[in-house]
Amino acid sequence: MxxxxxxxxxxxxxxxxxxxxxxxxxxxxxxxxxxxxxxxxxxxxxxxxxxxxxxxxxxxxxxxxxxxxxxxxxxxxxxxxxxxxxxxxxxxxxxxxxxxxxxxxxxxxxxxxxxxxxxxxxxxxxxTGGVVYIPARFNVANAGELGKVRETELVYGSQGATSLDLVPMLAFNLLGLKVRHVFGMRGRGEGRLALERGEATIDYQTSSAFLTQVRPMIQAGNVVPLFSWGVLDAQGNVARDPTFPDLPHFVEAYEMMHGRKPSGVEYDAYFAFFGSGFAxxxxxxxxxxxxxxxxxxxxxxxxxxxxxxxxxxxxxxxxxxxxxxxxxxxxxxxxxxxxxxxxxxxxxxxxxxxxxxxxx
Structure with a gap:
């Protein structure tokens, strides 16, 4: 739609x-x-x-x-x-x-x-906002290079299929990534620690946690930020997150990877839960x-x-x-x-x- x-x-x-x-x-x-x-x-x-x-x-x-x-x-x-x-x-x-x-x-x-x-x-x-990131060892410099790991099984530490982690679940599915969701995390902090230990290979953190906990990992060269979820403007359009203006939002990331904007019922579902969970x-x-x-x-x-x-x-x-x-x-x-x-x-x-x- x-x-x-x-x-x-x-x-x-x-x-x-x-x-x-x-x-x-x-x-x-x-x-x-x-x-x-x-x-x-x-x-x-x-x-x-x-x-x-x-x-x-x-x-x-x-x-x-x-x-x-x-x-x-x-x-x-x-x-x-x-x-x-x-x-x-x-x-x-x-x-x-x-x-x-x-x-x-x-x-x-x-x-x-x-x-x-x-x-x-x-x-x-x-x-509120959040940013998706991936270990640097995958040699993915930005969202446009996610095709490099399209056939690789990635692991995401999730709090549950109907929790706020439904948003990344739907996003990864739209992007065409193969992601195994491991449930049982009691918070996004546990998901981050799982990635640091090498047990997870893709993650997102809310804005405040990203700034305090993930940015030092970026500066150390250990992880690479891919995209933010974005925000909604007054007309209901997806726009860049003001906390991360240099990062593409999810819709831009999809377009970087696939050369077109997302559409269809799968995107309508993602958009509804993104709006409700973040924007x-x-x-x-x-x-x-x-x-x-x-x-x-x-x-x-x-x-x-x-x-x-x-x-x-x-x-x-x-x-x-x-x-x-x-x-x-x-x-x-x-x-x-x-x-x-x-x-x-x-x-x-x-x-x-x-x-x-x-x-x-």
């Missing part, structure tokens, strides 16, 4: 969720306590993200309420999200922040899911049926929070260099993170069932 047709698909849901730029009536949260539900345990990436953003949101919401974080872990984030979707009041007193590991079960049609992202108005979307990994949403004036107040508050000089000065370790989707830009990016065509979903489910014995 082309980006043009993908935009057409999104247009209908955008009309349903879009909030007016100006509130229809005054919204005031003075004296109230707002709960930001995080369906993960304390201390994880989503929890850190929410706790970093919360004081700035409180500063700009009308009436300057108190914003607290309520952690509801369980079921890989499905439990807390189901509870929020079924019980949250649409009065602005509560909203939720999820992650790619919450979006993936929704996109795959997991029977445990009771929530529907299409009915929850987004107010913020935060991206729009952490969305914040209000409950279904939230009045438009409350949605508008939250969107405006997040827009002001992201522009706050203090947040800008402190954002490096939590938000990185990535542009936060707020205001008028939030809807388009959110749709990429939470939308998949029926054909792409069916293809992904069959791919996982036939190749990795995943049952839905």
């Amino acid at each position: 082309s980006l043009v047709s993908r935009r057409s698909l999104f247009a209908g849901s955008a009309a349903l969720l879009a909030a007016p730029a100006v509130a229809q009536r005054a919204t005031d949260f003075a004296g109230r306590t707002i709960e930001w539900v995080i369906p993960f345990a304390e201390g994880g990436g989503s929890d850190v993200w929410a706790r970093f953003m919360a004081p700035y949101l409180a500063k700009y919401l009308p009436g300057r309420p108190t914003v607290i974080i309520r952690n509801v872990p369980g079921g890989g984030s499905i439990t807390g999200t189901n509870d929020f979707y079924q019980r949250a009041r649409p009065d602005g007193s509560t909203f939720i922040g999820t992650s790619g590991s919450t979006q993936f079960p929704f996109l795959l049609g997991d029977r445990r899911v009771r929530y529907d992202f299409r009915t929850m108005p987004p107010v913020l979307v935060s991206p 729009a990994q952490k969305p914040a949403m209000l409950p279904p049926r939230t009045p438009p004036e409350i949605v508008a107040a939250y969107r405006r508050a997040f827009e002001q929070a992201v522009a706050d000089p203090e947040l800008q000065a402190r954002k490096g370790e939590v938000l990185g260099d990535y542009e936060q989707a707020v205001g008028d830009n939030v809807q388009r990016v959110y749709e990429v993170a939470t939308t998949i065509t029926p054909e792409a979903r069916e293809w992904a489910r069959n791919f996982l069932a036939n190749n990795h014995n995943v049952r839905f």
Whole structure:
């Protein structure tokens, strides 16, 4: 599916969720306590993200309420999200922040899911990034030379077939690489260590880990960076990661290797999970049926929070260099993170069932 047709698909849901730029009536949260539900345990990436953003949101919401974080872990984030979707009041007193590991079960049609992202108005979307790299001993200088290892079995240390590692799994399949996915890694750090020990031969690391842990390996001549996942611009197009502007993103890497842009249902599936897992990994949403004036107040508050000089000065370790989707830009990016065509979903489910014995 082309980006043009993908935009057409999104247009209908955008009309349903879009909030007016100006509130229809005054919204005031003075004296109230707002709960930001995080369906993960304390201390994880989503929890850190929410706790970093919360004081700035409180500063700009009308009436300057108190914003607290309520952690509801369980079921890989499905439990807390189901509870929020079924019980949250649409009065602005509560909203939720999820992650790619919450979006993936929704996109795959997991029977445990009771929530529907299409009915929850987004107010913020935060991206993240990552870079794929390979040992230097393969003599692959860049993505355009990946054809040298096309017939070589590469090994990737994976956290699971339906985890965020589904994105590299689909990417390697699209590129035509022979990659054996070894499951059981408890984090990308273990995947990196497996490559350092010679047990794995291809890996990716998120942006912060790549900068701190992999860049020294590049400088020592031990590994070669191939491509980043990329980011999405305001129109939903894949663009270069601002943290790695000199590296091609995946679509460019595919074109370097094959001489054409990726297309077809396999790419549609990859694009859906890439958007959900990286380019729009952490969305914040209000409950279904939230009045438009409350949605508008939250969107405006997040827009002001992201522009706050203090947040800008402190954002490096939590938000990185990535542009936060707020205001008028939030809807388009959110749709990429939470939308998949029926054909792409069916293809992904069959791919996982036939190749990795995943049952839905």
